[in-house]
Amino acid sequence: MLGGQTALLETRPVVDAWASAVCKKEGEGPLGDLFDMIHTDDTMGEDNWEKAETRLFMDAVKRCIEKAGVTSGDVRMLLGGDLLNQLVASNFAGRELGIPFIGLFGACSTMAESLAVGAMILESGSADRLLCAASSHFCTAERQFRFPLEMGTQRPPSAQWTVTGAGAVMVSNRRTVLRPRPVITHVTIGKPIDLGVTDATNMGAAMAPAAADTLCRHLMDTSRTPTDYDVIATGDLGAVGSALFEELMREKGMPLLAHRHVDCGLMIFSPEQDVHSGGSGCGCSASVLCADLLPKVQKGKIGRLLFMATGALMSPVSANEGESIPSIAHAVVIERPEEV
């Protein structure tokens, strides 16, 4: 226990394994070589988009179980979510996998939410091994949140592109000398913050204040400064949101150096890929965490990572009713293996 919104995890839960699964466009991006699986067809061979996303979720989870060298029967709980109404992608994956399931919704913050809740459950001793996972799919998200794909709607420069991808992380209390692994040391649970943004094609602006709020609370709770982190990774503020976030942190007197702050939404696609402000979706920060960030922590290239995923809690129904978009950010501190 610590104070405020942050919990210090004394047992330092171990990040045993991680895996990512994405589709063609993500595979063509700057991180293309780092994903565990790259589908070439965005239907993943299924007959609808929702099933395609479930398949992606399962791919990441199954590969993660494999990489951890265990079976699904060894996993005590699966904490997961996605962007879809009633979490169909993850619920349906849970049905296939037969693992006790805790459904979470935090929009694009879900990967951090699942890691934060999962780490606290491990800290309680209520489970010895669990899986945290999240997914998104461009085709399921666009039609649910915005317009039918067939319309070919024009997108403003502030719009983000929903990543077709999933990430899964196995966390446990097994500390082994032979296979040192990254550890989770702190989690910070964010508050829903709403400064009145109503534009669903500018989620970065809606989410930046939530990211700044959670980061400030985290630094206050831990008596740290941004320089205590090798990398502060947000996901997914995109170009517009990242600039606003950095400006807000400067205003609060805690400037971030550009090379310390990375954004998963800016890492997964290159500017040439025509995604405007960057990537988004639960699967964006989930797959970037598993493909790029965790391997760097494992190798000691990042000594201490603050992984802070952000979510725009927007709903087409409430938007039609004139509501603005509350946003949330949860943060998890992951440190390199103690023995490295």
Place this chain on the structure above:
Amino acid sequence: MLGGQTALLETRPVVDAWASAVCKKEGEGPLGDLFDMIHTDDTMGEDNWEKAETRLFMDAVKRCIEKAGVTSGDVRMLLGGDLLNQLVASNFAGRELGIPFIGLFGACSTMAESLAVGAMILESGSADRLLCAASSHFCTAERQFRFPLEMGTQRPPSAQWTVTGAGAVMVSNRRTVLRPRPVITHVTIGKPIDLGVTDATNMGAAMAPAAADTLCRHLMDTSRTPTDYDVIATGDLGAVGSALFEELMREKGMPLLAHRHVDCGLMIFSPEQDVHSGGSGCGCSASVLCADLLPKVQKGKIGRLLFMATGALMSPVSANEGESIPSIAHAVVIERPEEV
């Protein structure tokens, strides 16, 4: 820690306070005198149904905070959910309340999910006081999951009536001699179970196998039998689902005596209220828990309660795609105050 799907909570988190808020129809039911707040107008004075549900959620949470004798600033986390897409009722309540928020989706199982996760977080020492809450509203749910209200669609006898209600429970690690309170001793996390039911107007049939599965796992994990519980409360199987659940338990060789098994969906409305198979919705088990079950545990009338909320993880999109309805049940054991 215990085994299988069940966690034993050694710190025995304390159920400090609870509150419920419902609307007119629920107030006219058998538990009418027991709710903390009864609205007479199902708009709650708001200009759309979603805002009305948010209001209900806030009413329960605020009354619970009041009854616990604390302020919202004393609450470290709010774990909540509802049936709405993107959890708008609880997310918007979270925005107003300014409490760090963990969004959960377990359909009608959400109250048990939030208590289970909340209890494990308390056990970890990551928080000293948190709120678990859930809500539903007949008018938001009907139009989202079934038909526009204006159609006046006929309902088959197996259909359940979504409760307009909310419940909030404050759980903490503060054990006081002066104010003994119920304690949470075990939680069991369920698996998504799907036996192929596709009828969204027969959720009881879809959920009964999940309830039986979780109860059997719980009894196996704890080496207990149904007779170890004064009351096993499901929520919300309704009449159809309750009969199926009891039959499944008999088949599994663990018969439940009728007076030991109660169903929140059957408790909240009387047969004269024309609700067919009974009540449903996250707010059903949440409000019945807070209005009826917890006060009985507090008074020692129920020595040991198994509160097992069930959820049909149905989605209109997946239903249109021909998918059946996976269901889930989570269980929480609540015991009377140790000093009573």
